[in-house]
Amino acid sequence: MKKKTSIFNNSLIWFGAGVSIAEILTGTYLAPLGFGKGILAILVGHVIGCILLFLAGLMGGRTGKSSMETAGISFGRLGAAFFAIVNVLQLVGWTGIMIYDGALAAENIWNIGSWIWSVVIGVLILVWILIGIENLGKVNVVAMALLFGLTVVLSIVIFKDGGAAAEVSDELSFGAGVELSVAMPLSWFPLISDYTREAEKPFGATFASAATYGVVSTWMFIIGMSAAIMLGTGDIAEIMVKAGLGVVGLLIIVFSTVTTTFLDAFSAGVSAESIHRKLKTKPVAILVTVIGTLGAVFLAMDDITDFLYLIGSVFAPMIAVMIADYYILKNDSTGRKLDWVSALIWLAGFGLYRWLLHVDTPVGSTLPDMLITMVLTVVVKTVLRKAKSKM
Numbered sequence: 001m002k003k004k005t006s007i008f009n010n011s012l013i014w015f016g017a018g019v020s021i022a023e024i025l026t027g028t029y030l031a032p033l034g035f036g037k038g039i040l041a042i043l044v045g046h047v048i049g050c051i052l053l054f055l056a057g058l059m060g061g062r063t064g065k066s067s068m069e070t071a072g073i074s075f076g077r078l079g080a081a082f083f084a085i086v087n088v089l090q091l092v093g094w095t096g097i098m099i100y101d102g103a104l105a106a107e108n109i110w111n112i113g114s115w116i117w118s119v120v121i122g123v124l125i126l127v128w129i130l131i132g133i134e135n136l137g138k139v140n141v142v143a144m145a146l147l148f149g150l151t152v153v154l155s156i157v158i159f160k161d162g163g164a165a166a167e168v169s170d171e172l173s174f175g176a177g178v179e180l181s182v183a184m185p186l187s188w189f190p191l192i193s194d195y196t197r198e199a200e201k202p203f204g205a206t207f208a209s210a211a212t213y214g215v216v217s218t219w220m221f222i223i224g225m226s227a228a229i230m231l232g233t234g235d236i237a238e239i240m241v242k243a244g245l246g247v248v249g250l251l252i253i254v255f256s257t258v259t260t261t262f263l264d265a266f267s268a269g270v271s272a273e274s275i276h277r278k279l280k281t282k283p284v285a286i287l288v289t290v291i292g293t294l295g296a297v298f299l300a301m302d303d304i305t306d307f308l309y310l311i312g313s314v315f316a317p318m319i320a321v322m323i324a325d326y327y328i329l330k331n332d333s334t335g336r337k338l339d340w341v342s343a344l345i346w347l348a349g350f351g352l353y354r355w356l357l358h359v360d361t362p363v364g365s366t367l368p369d370m371l372i373t374m375v376l377t378v379v380v381k382t383v384l385r386k387a388k389s390k391m
Contacts, residue, residue, distance in 0.1 A: 005199050006200055007200075007201055007204045007205045010206075011208045011212045013195055013209070014209040014213040015148075016262075017213055017217075017259070017260050018213045018215070018217040018219070019220060019256045019260070020220060020260040021102055021253060021256055022184070023184060023220035023221060023224070024220050024221075024224035024227075026224065026308075027042070027225045028224040028227065028228040029172070030177045030180060030181070030224075030225045032171060033174065035225075037177070038177065039222060040174075041174055041177030042181045042222060044181070044363065045179070045181020045183075045185075045364065048364075048366065049181065049182040050185050050214035051210075052186070052189070052319060052366075052370065053185045053186075053188060053210045053213065053214075054207060054209075054210035055327065056319050056322070057192035057196040058202065058203065058206045059073070060192065060196045061193070061203065061205060061206045062202050063197070066271070067087070067189075067192060067194050067267070067270070068083055068274040069193075070326075071322065072333065072334045073325055073326055074318075074325040074331070075338065075339050075346070076334070076337055077336070078337055079338055079339060079342065080274065083190070083318055084272070087190045087267075088268050088284075090190070090314075091190075091191075091264045091288060092288050092292060092295075094264040095265050095288055095292030095295075096291070096296050096301060097296075098260060098264065099118050099121050099122055099125075099257065099292050099296035100118070100296035101301070102256075103115070103117035103118040103121060103296055104117075105253045106121075106253050109253070117254075118293055119293060119297075120254070121257050121258060121261070121293075122289055122293030124254070125261050125289050126286060126289055128262040129262060129282060129289065146251065151219070151220075151252060153248055154249070159226065173360050175360045175361045175362050175363065175364050178362070179312075179357075179365050180308070180364075182312075183312055183366070185213065186312050187311050188213065189316075189319050190267070194270040194271075195263075261289075264288075264292075265285045265286075268284060268285060269283070269285035272284040309365075312353060312366055313353040313354050313357075316349070316366050316369050316370050316373075317345075317346050317348075317349025317352070317369060319370070320369070320374045321345055321346055321374075323370075323374060324377035325342070328378055331381065341380060342377070345373065345377050349369055349372070352372060352373070356369055
C-alpha cells in the first residue's frame with residue numbers, strides 16, 4: 001500500500017514552493033506601485049490565486065488523480081494528454097528558468113562561474129528527486145527550518161537597514177500588479193493535485209497547501225518589492241549583498257531554488273506518466289532536470305513575465321472549465337476520447353485571456369477570464385443537456 005502524505009508534509013512541500021527566488025524577483029516588479037498599493041495588489045492577487053489553487057488541488061485530493069489526470073474530467077483522454085504535453089513543456093521551461101536565476105544570483109555573491117552553480121543546483125535537485133516525495137519528510141523539515149530562519153533574517157535586515165524609497169520611472173497599473181501576483185499561484189495550478197492526490201486527509205492537506213503557499217509567497221513578494229523600493233535594486237544578489245547577507249544569502253538562493261524546482265521537475269514526470277504509462281515519474285524528472293540544467297548553462301532566461309502570462313492563458317481557462325464541471329455541473333468526461341464542447345470553451349477562454357492582457361481591470365486578467373469561462377461552461381453545457389433530454 002502506497003504511503004500517504006500528512007497535512008504537515010504537504011505544508012512543508014508548499015512552504016518550499018513559496019520560498020523562491022522567482023517569487024522575490026516577481027515581487028520587485030511591483031515596486032512602482034509603492035508600499036500601500038503594492039501590498040494591496042499582492043494580497044488581492046494571492047487571495048484570488050490561492051482560492052483557485054485550493055479548488056484545483058481538492059479535485060486531485062478527492063479523486064486520487066494527478067493534475068493532468070483530473071483534466072480528463074472535463075476534456076476527455078485526448079484533452080488531458082494535450083494539457084499534459086503542454087504542462088511538461090512549461091515545466092521544462094520553469095526548471096531551466098529557476099536554475100538559471102538561482103545560479104546567476106549565487107554567482108553574483110560567490111564568483112566561481114554561473115555554469116558551476118547551475119550544475120550544483122541541478123545535482124541537488126536530482127538528490128531530492130532520488131529521495132522521493134514519500135521519503136522527503138525529515139529532509140524537508142531540516143531544509144524548511146533553515147530556509148525559514150534565513151528568510152526571517154533577510155526580512156529583518158531589509159526593513160531595519162533599508163534606506164529611503166528609490167525613485168522609480170517605470171509605470172505599472174494596480175490591475176497589472178494584481179495580475180503579476182495571481183500569476184505565481186496560477187503557475188502551480190497544473191501541479192498541485194500531483195501532491196494532494198497522495199494526502200491522508202484531502203481537504204485538510206489541500207487547504208494547508210494553498211494557505212501555506214499563499215502566506216509564504218505573499219511574504220516573498222513583499223520582501224522583493226520592499227528591497228526594490230528601499231535598497232533601489234531588483235537584482236536578487238545585489239539585494240542580498242546590500243543587506244549584508246553573504247553566506248546566508250547564498251544559502252537562501254541555493255536551497256530555495258532546489259526546493260521549488262524539485263516540484264517542477266517531479267511534476268513533469270507525473271504529467272509524462274499520464275501521457276503514456278511506459279513513461280515513469282523519476283526517470284522523466286531526472287531527464288527534465290538535466291535538460292533544465294543544460295538550458296540554464298547555455299541559454300539566457302532573464303525576463304519571465306511573458307512566460308507567466310503564457311502559462312496563465314493556457315491553464316486559467318482550463319481550470320475554470322474543470323471547476324465548473326466538477327463542482328457545479330458534476331460532469332465527468334473521463335471515459336470519452338475528447339469533449340469537444342469543453343475544448344471549444346477552453347479555446348474561447350484562451351483568446352479572452354490574451355485580449356484581457358491589453359485591458360486594464362482592477363483585478364487583472366485571470367479572475368475575469370476564469371469567471372467568464374466558468375459562466376460560459378455552465379450556460380452552454382446546461383443548454384446542451386436540456387436540448388439532449390428533449391430529443
